[in-house]
Amino acid sequence: MTLATLPSPRDEAWRWADLDSLRTAAQTPQQSTGIDPASLFLDLPGPRLTFIDGAFEPAHSRPGAVQLTRLDMNASHPLGALAQGEGWVLKLDARTATDPVQIVHLATGGENHLPARIDLAEDGVATVIESYAGRGWSNRLLHASLGKGARLMRAVRLLQDQGFVSIRDEASIGEAASYVATFLGAGQSGSRIDGFLRCDGVGAFAEMGGALLTRGEQRQECAVAVHHAAPEGTSRQVWRAVAADASTVSLAARAEVARHAQKTDGEQSLRGLLLKRTSTVNLKPELEIFADDVKCAHGATVGELDRRALFYMQSRGIPEAQAKALLTHAFVADALDRIGDEAVGEAFKADADRWLEAAL
């Protein structure tokens, strides 16, 4: 049991975290979920890995280039540091590419922890798509290292029916390399998405964003940071929060620009949509800039659906729930459109639409 080491909500970085539901999730007894892990893979070629309660499940996997091995991770993050031991590694040599790697994490209860590494050598190109389903507390740590010109596209969807998912990404992005991670929270579990991306090489591109959708009394949050340690880097942090019922989404995003990281181009866009007066969206945009020649734009807004637009749509024959779904879909599309692969993007939008159908 690792619960004793959890961070304290008195710590500023954890003040919105739903540690109670994390604890409850960790204590739920394991029980069959009735979910077929195969149903969570998208119809794409390439390696497939299934982890059940954090343990590799060969029967539903064809790991391809992905290796399964013991990892001793060096991590100071309070949740990330718990993910040690058996994990997965995707290592690509220079100028190689792989078909999309799909990973399904199915949890049946209790707590499970899984570390991972992605190492892309010069000009390596990889796409990694992860899906979370089931119940319990699933905790993940990813260390990624991108060599010169390497590109990683990462898309993660949280579809657990209950419980909690916590994810920590730590990445070092080399010269002209690009790291793009997009998250969709469209399940009913609590979540905490942590990230620390370092633009270490000149002209590195770092992006972490997504859409978190909550209903009932659910709480989801992200707490992510991009650190520009080298000049001419670009970062994008586009997050959309949609909160229904009495739920809460919290978005905290920070961009740090070191003194010599001149010509940094940073953009941060945090927007929340309240579907009910009883729902909550917390936004915490932060910029910490020590260089003088940078372009950093940021915006943070929380609002409700535009009533005039709703009536306009209804007056054309669209029923109210559908009109709300269309407007909300458009709202989250900004974030999900960042997914480069069209099939993956469509699948994520379909998940968001299913959420909208259930929540509205």
Next chain:
Amino acid sequence: MLQINDLHAEIDGKPILKGLTLTVNAGEVHAIMGPNGAGKSTLGYVLGGRPGYEVTGGSVTFAGQDLLDLAPHERAAAGLFLGFQYPVEIPGVSNVQFLRESLNSQRRARDEAPLSGAEFLKLARAQAATLEMDAEMLKRPVNVGFSGGEKKRNEMVQMGILNPRFAILDETDSGLDIDALRIVGDGINRIMRAPDKAVLLITHYQRLLDYVKPDVVHVLADGRIVKTGGPELALELEREGYAQVAA
């Protein structure tokens, strides 16, 4: 087709419509004129069912049904179309998506088969063409970045696609240039001039009425119809102003 009887309505507790009575028969075009703030747009919104516009008395019958009993989208499916004085911008939703959802929602409500994407596009392109709207604009988000005149023209493209039985057109002429006014006027005649259809044109100016000839002209002032006449009433109003004519 539409019978409004002693209609009272308020916004935020403030009475705006104060006993409005009006009948429009199938095959007719009625024009409503009246001073700013008289309640013309309010009438349109009340007929459309806009939330916040509370009916406190009277009745509205549309094609034999109690219109006020229907939700806004049901009114549309029953054949009512409201052309907005200020069409609304909807970022992130394309015209095509919006209109296809609109038309297919109406069709489903009437137990008609929805149109496929290809069928719909054909219809939308044809309507855009007759209203001389660039088909590229169909792909753009609804009204976002459209000029005032383009928005009004887009309202008419929507009307052409949805093909309603009854249209309330709220200052569709305002913001249109001279050529656009003719195109829109022709569009209204083409789409709505039929024995089983009717139009309520809200306007301040005679110029639209040169193209769309009204059968009946009303003056709406302070929440009531205060005068009703033939097409000559509009000319008289233009010459002499509301204060004289409606006094």
